[in-house]
Amino acid sequence: MDEMSENMNHRLCVAPMLDWTDRHCRFLHRQLSRRTRLYTEMVVAEAMIRGDRDKLLGHDPIERPLALQIGGSDPIRLAEAARIGAEFGYDEINLNVGCPSDRVQSGTFGACLMRSPDLVAEGVAAMIQAVGGAAAVTVKCRIGVDDQEPREVLPDFIERVSAAGCGIFIIHARKAWLKGLSPKENREIPPLDYALVHEVKAARPDLRIILNGGIASLAEAEAQLAQGLDGVMIGRAAWRDPVSVLASADRRIYGEEAPDADPFAAAEAMRPYLAARLAEGWKLNTLCRAMIGLFHGRPGARLWRQRLSEGAAIRPGAGLEVFDEALAAMRAEVLRAQDAA
Template sequence: MQRFDAKEIIVKNRSFRFAVAPMMDWTDRNCRFFHRQLSKRALLYTEMVVADAVIHGDRDKLLGFDPAEHPIALQLGGSDPAKLAAAAKIGADLGYDEINLNCGCPSDRVQSGTFGACLMREPQRVADCVAAMKAAVAIPITVKCRIGVDEQDIETALDTFADAVVAAGVDGLWVHARKAWLAGLSPKENREIPPLDYDRVHRLKQRLPDLFVGINGGLKTIADAEAESDKLDGVMLGRAAYHGPALLASVDRVFFGCETADPDPHDIVEAMIPYVEAQLRRGVPLHRITRHMLGLFHGQPGARRFRQILTVEGARRDAGVSVLRAAASAVEEASSLAA
């Protein structure tokens, strides 16, 4: 399989990236392999992995991936430069294309570990972390952040943060275009309640034209992503891509000029079969794979039945690829009746 460089995918005569956001409990290796069948060029991210876990934990379980997943980035959580450097080197040695530092997650668990969005208040510490990781690896080091937290002034806070990490050699910033409120709002509310401010991210890019700046937050469709692609260097979709993965099928054509037809969802199911069979032989239950595929036929006749079969039948201990084939067949039957 051809491998695309995460740092330099050229479109419209410039470097551009379309990414699927790192999402806890969702973007595991099975999810990423599935997403890769829909787009060959989207940059895929792991779930956030704490640096200590990378250093001391089960690396195959936490960091294992299929070569087909390239380009793939490892997102780390932490605030200790030495530990992050060690974790970044492990990730680079395993073959990851990029290391990303999480400075945007607002959950209580992340705050208690002094990483995530609370690091927006400590730009020099983040800069020290970036510098340490840059010294340890040759692959790109990026940071995912917010436009600010709590009562911070978003103009001053984001510029100060960006200048610090740029001075440390960061290769790019992914900016979730809303504040994080670390007290009083749940992680879910932090994805919805603080208002989006895309213009603030645009101003950052205008001020730092040589820095890769990508945007995240509130983008729900390919059209939304296209609207931002003329202003910024990258677009990152999260829940919209997860719940409606079929939108990823047009990414290579729309953003990277690929002339091949968008993959058909039924072809995606067939492409997944060998992978599913291999994972089943390793003892991975079917539902751990197919739970990521529930939205594949979203909006099509039979989509509800597809989800039902995968959810109910796929949960059986002995569930195999026949369940996945039966779910896809239910869609075909529904489509024939609707025609």
């Protein structure tokens, strides 16, 4: 597979998650899967234009294939943000049309844009023109909001936005309730409608359709892919238990003949990265947040979490010694479990 085809593959994606999928999380995930598509946290277009771009957009090339998710509704600002993102080397610029939080609504973007498909289409067209082929422009949306009827709204939304040039849609298969439900409740309470997403794919085989919402394992992802979807996006399961979601993904999802990633090897591969970021002034607890679940379900996992999270948070100026101690303790626990077996 050539580089362009690989960078456009969405068979398995890790969802953009605010405060979770930062560059440190993505670097860890890349140690577990070479092929899974990774996404940034949502970055507001206005912040990209006016803020510290290196801080907001900085990433390691190893994170690719990598998508930048942006939030906004003004086509001029979206175009400028997309151009900046492409210049920073992102393979994809994704427009958020799915987040239901009050903060996003107050900025008139996110899920409330499901009510304004023509404005989304205008923004997408401006973004595509701005990047000039340097990155794909995609949309992540809901199936509707509030009292909208998804089977009427979603096909119309897809039709209008695809006519503007968008060929890739990531669809969270739930409505968003903009009043009365918290963002957490919006991820759990509105019922999932996978059938509607499959209907969209059947009606528009020319488009790439990726399913999001409620998928928590590779087995579930494989089942959805087997029914003809182009990709599946997994969210919090990839944070809580990254090994179960990502370690065998290259083999099971992408058909590569390669051994599954080992969490100890992934931890060792993180060590030089941690050292480099610590030297830049990052705090160990920030760097290691995404690593807390690395040994989920294994003997010693609780000890690993305690040593790493508490040590990083409590010790003044905590450095690599905390990480090394936690990893040594984890290895010892695994050996004890093996001896006892």
